[in-house]
Amino acid sequence: xxxxxxxxxxxxxxxxxxxxxxxxxxxxxxxxxxxxxxxxxxxxxxxxxxxxxxxxxxxxxxxxxxxxxxxxxxxxxxxxxxxxxxxxxxxxxxxxxxxxxxxxxxxxxxx
Amino acid sequence: xxxxxxxxxxxxxxxxxxxxxxxxxxxxxxxxxxxxxxxxxxxxxxxxxxxxxxxxxxxxxxxxxxxxxxxxxxxxxxxxxxxxxxxxxxxxxxxxxxxxxxxxxxxxxxxxx
Numbered sequence: 001x002x003x004x005x006x007x008x009x010x011x012x013x014x015x016x017x018x019x020x021x022x023x024x025x026x027x028x029x030x031x032x033x034x035x036x037x038x039x040x041x042x043x044x045x046x047x048x049x050x051x052x053x054x055x056x057x058x059x060x061x062x063x064x065x066x067x068x069x070x071x072x073x074x075x076x077x078x079x080x081x082x083x084x085x086x087x088x089x090x091x092x093x094x095x096x097x098x099x100x101x102x103x104x105x106x107x108x109x110x111x
Numbered sequence: 112x113x114x115x116x117x118x119x120x121x122x123x124x125x126x127x128x129x130x131x132x133x134x135x136x137x138x139x140x141x142x143x144x145x146x147x148x149x150x151x152x153x154x155x156x157x158x159x160x161x162x163x164x165x166x167x168x169x170x171x172x173x174x175x176x177x178x179x180x181x182x183x184x185x186x187x188x189x190x191x192x193x194x195x196x197x198x199x200x201x202x203x204x205x206x207x208x209x210x211x212x213x214x215x216x217x218x219x220x221x222x223x224x
Contacts, residue, residue: 030210033212041218042215048211048212057131095166097159097166099213104153
C-alpha cells in the first residue's frame with residue numbers, strides 16, 4: 001500500500017522560529033493528513049487536505065499540497081516549546097479506507 | 112471525557128500467553144481501527160471495522176483476532192504472544208470510512224518477555 005514519507009530528519013529549533021517538514025508519496029491520493037505525537041502519547045489530528053486543495057491553514061499551522069510533485073509540507077510558525085513532538089503525514093487513497101503513515105519527523109523546540 | 116479510551120495502558124506478559132486490549136469510543140463514529148507502532152515509530156494498520164463489520168484485515172498473523180461487539184467498541188485479542196509482538200498498539204476511530212480525520216487512543220504498550 002502507498003505511504004506518505006517524511007524527509008527523515010530531526011529538527012531542532014529555537015522557540016519563536018518557524019519549523020518546516022516535508023512529505024512525499026507515491027500514488028494518487030484522496031487526501032493527506034498531518035498528525036502530531038507527543039512522547040508516550042497517542043496521535044493528534046492536525047489538518048486534512050484534500051487532493052483538490054493546494055493550501056490549508058489552522059492557527060499557526062500551514063499545509064501545502066502539490067499533487068503534481070506528490071508532496072506536502074507542514075509549516076509551524078512562531079514555534080513554542082509545547083510543539084516539541086513527532087509529526088507524521090498520512091495518505092488515504094480512493095476506496096482504500098485506511099491511512100498509510102510515513103516515518104515521522106522529530107521536532108524539538110528549545111525554549 | 113476521553114474520546115477514544117484503551118485499556119490497559121501497559122501490558123507486560125510472558126511469551127506464549129494470551130492477552131486482550133480493549134478500546135471504546137464515545138464519539139458516535141462508525142469506523143474503528145487498530146494500528147501497531149514499532150520501536151522506530153512506524154505505524155501500520157492491522158484491522159478496521161465499520162459498524163461492527165470487518166472491512167480491513169491486513170497481513171496479520173492469525174494469532175491476532177479483533178472483535179467488535181458494537182460500533183463503539185473494538186477489542187484486540189492476541190494468542191500465543193511472541194517477542195516480536197512487543198510494540199505500542201493504537202486504537203482509532205473516524206466518523207466514517209474514508210475522507211475523515213482519525214481520533215486516536217493513548218496507546219497500549221505491550222512488552223513480551
